[in-house]
Amino acid sequence: MSKLLLDVRGMAVSFGGVRAVDGLTFSVHEGEVLSVIGPNGAGKTSAFNCITGFYKPSAGSVSFDGTDITGKRPAVIAASGIARTFQNLRLFGDLTVLDNVRAGMHVRIRQNFLDAMLHTPRYRRGEDTAADEAHAWLDFVGMEYDRTAQIRNLPYGEQRRVEIARALARRPRMLLLDEPAAGLNHGEKEQLLGLMRRIAALGIAVVLIEHDMGLVMEVSERIVVLSYGKEIAEGTPAAIRSNPAVIEAYLGVEDEEPHAEAERIASETGSRGTAGVES
């Protein structure tokens, strides 16, 4: 097994009387793709928020690469090598594609203030390097659109790609993706599947929250299943799709979508050649 990166133990967070995350324990290794699934409101995003410092866990611990990061500020946690994307895109709409990705790099590239003020050759070299690297990440995620276009003018699927490029430009060791397939069409979901595999092949751990079960079953090495904040199952896709507690958790909720997901989980055969069932 490759190197342990993230180690979450007994993590909890509550809002009023709601235990959004209730004693969650799991780990993630270098280059692994792990999915966190569960019905709406199960606590998936809250778990991401605790890991990345947006919420302060009320109990438990989070360590990353052997360092305790429990309750640290988001900027400190990001600097330790954890990047994330959000359910609702958080890009700078007025900036160009390229500048959005460069914004992801400025957290790690520190320019000398005087060099920046005086636009010295050293400053310009730094900016050129940053632009080259931003282009390289945009190539990596398959962004073929005009990179001088304002983000707000791009199709939604392209914006999602840029958000991943920006997260990668931080050179993280672990990337948390919160519903990256939401709003994507079938072809875009297939590209996303390939992209997640390429990211993992770089040795970056990928932790995925996703409702598209076709995609989850195809890409994940392991899956953690949450229900009402608690972990009810953990295992390989094959073990999860036949786990009665998982099927029950999905069937036990009122929405139509989770019913469909439960049926998909129950009927997945493991022989799918492509990802991206429209949900």
Ligand SMILES: Nc1ncnc2c1ncn2[C@@H]1O[C@H](COP(=O)(O)OP(=O)(O)OP(=O)(O)O)[C@@H](O)[C@H]1O
């Ligand atoms: N900031 C908050 N304030 C109050 N309640 C919250 C907050 N964040 C999450 N919750 C509650 O915690 C529970 C878990 O929510 P969370 O968004 O983590 O679930 P989820 O599994 O990500 O859901 P979804 O799949 O719908 O995104 C829900 O009951 C939610 O209403």
